Amino acid sequence: MRIADLFKRIRDAHLAMVEALGSSLSPEGLLDLVMKMLKNVLGLKGCGIVVTNGGGLKCESFVGVKKRTIEKEKFHSEGRLFDYQIGRDMKAVLYLTRKTLSKQEVRLVNEVVLRLGPALRKAIEGERQRRRLSSLEREVRTRFGRANIVGKSEPMRRLFVLLEKIIPTNLPVLIVGETGTGKELIAKALHYEGPRSSEPFVPVNCAALPESLLESELFGYERGAFTGATDAKPGLFEVANKGTLFLDEIGSLPLQLQAKLLRVLETKEVWRLGATRPRRVDVRIIAASNQSLTELVVANQFRADLYYRLNIVTINLPPLRERKEDIPLLVEHFLAQFSKEFGDPEPKSISPQAIKVLLSYDYPGNVRELRNIVLRAYAVSGKRIEAGNIEFPSPGIAIQSGGILPLKELERQAIITALSRTEGNVKAAAKILGISRATLYRKCRRLNIEIPYRSR
Structure with a gap:
């Protein structure tokens, strides 16, 4: 075989390899590959390349020779330099030791270096995408990690100890707590700090979808499975494969779907509607409920076998009224969040009187309700949130997870709201409530309501 033909084959093989690997290598990794190839093919002692562009990019690779050696005068008499324009915006300087x-x-x-431009642009774009993905992953872990679970009360300390133990596992988890206690926040922390963090986190609210739609959403369907199924669609189990499926309000799942869910958990296989064969899935299940599943099991509204399958690890989230010492910490956390959302250079402060007002309320909507109250106060206040900026929801529409509040609690919330709106002015609060000052004082004592600060 002629030398020219041999060189052509070597050149074509290496060019194909460089172009194929461009997007999977870093710019420096690509240049290293090319320099090693030239060194070996040409039998050089060493070589190096420096690539720059008008945007400040500089990447380089030196194989078998140090950069400082090239800058010596002796090199210019023994080595050779090539200058190239590899595309509209990139220049390359190649150093050879022969x-x-x-x-x-x-x-x-010439052909290797001139063909390097497109491959290098792919490598630069690939590196940019990898860095962006890495940055987004860090942002997601920061946003949904344990750092956003705020509290130092005894129930929260126990929660943190439990999370530390179960986050590294793939065990199914059942999260139980009233509406607004942060069940999805816990689920995201379990996922994004756990072994499946790089895979999908797929949430679904079982109470928000009708039974017929929920079945197709969870398990998917094949083309022609029912009227309107013109294309096949994977279910959420398939979408969450290798990751986590978060089943919120699982107590609302119909009994028929509970049986299908149990089968998926036992066999790790999912059957699409209209399918003739199952599909393997590997999914971690995190379920949540604001109802007592044991009570639903007793009432034959939830399958006992599914409950035992889900109840390997249970996290009970305390309502906010049982950990009021965490309210100042939560408020501080929310103020830091809101300052970023509003573009403020630093978070607003909050007066001690405003904190007292916030501590006086029982929050049937839990942490979510506290956040909304603080958000409103942040939006309407000046540089500092005062007690007068705090406004609680109308007691007439206060709802607990289990239903309407008792009359005694409605009365309590009405008094707290009136005192808050009048900044502790008992006379004005009594006027709003349509009762005398003496009656208001008596009710405050009976209902154990602390007046935020001295009345006027």
Whole structure:
């Protein structure tokens, strides 16, 4: 075989390899590959390349030779330099430790370096995408990690100890707590700090969808499975494969779907509607409920076998009224969040009187309700949130997870709201409520309501 043909084959093979690997290598990794190839093919002691562009990019690779050696005068008498324009915006300087090259060698060098431009642009774009993905992953872990679960009360300390133990596992978890206690926040922390963090987190609210739609959403369907199924669609189990499926309000799942869910958990296989064969899935299940599943089991509204399958690890989230010492910490956390959302240079402060007002309320909507109250106060206040900026929801529409509040609690919330709106002015609060000052004082004592600060 002629030397020229041999060089052509070597050149074509290496060019194909460089172009194929461009997007999977870093820019420096790609240049290293090319320099090693030239060194070996040409039998050089060493070589190096420096690539720059008008945007400040500089990437380089040196194989078998140090950069400082090239800058010595002796190199210019023994080595050879090539200047290239590789595309509209990129320049390359190539250093070889041998001055004399044959025509075939020069042609090989020229074609390899000139064809480097497109592959290098792919490598630069691939590196940019990888860095962006890494940045987004860090942001997601920061946003949904344990740092956003705020509290130092005894129930929260026990929660943190439990999370530390179960986050590294793939065990199914059942989260139980009233509406607004942060069940999805816990589920996201379990996922994004756990072994499946790089895979999908797929939430679904079982109470928000009708039974017929929920079945197709969870398990998917094949083309022609029912009227309107013109294309096949994977279910959420398939979408969450290798990741986590968060089943919120699982107590609302119909009994028929509970049986299908149990089968998926036992066999790790899912059957699409209209399918003739199952599909393997590997999914971690995190379920949540604001109802007592044991009571639903007793009432034959929830399958006992599914409950035992889900109840390997249970996290009970305390309502906010049982951990009021965490309210100042939560408020501080929310103020830091809101300052970023509003573009403020630093978070607003909050007066001690405003904190007292916030501590006086029982929050049937739990942490979510506290956040909304603080958000409103942040929006309407000046540089500092005062007690007068705090406004609680109308007691007439206060709802607990189990239903309407008792009359005694409604009365309590009405008094707290009136005192808050009048900044502790008992006379004005009594006027709003349509009772005398003496009656208001008596009710405050009976209902254990602390007046935020001295009345006027």
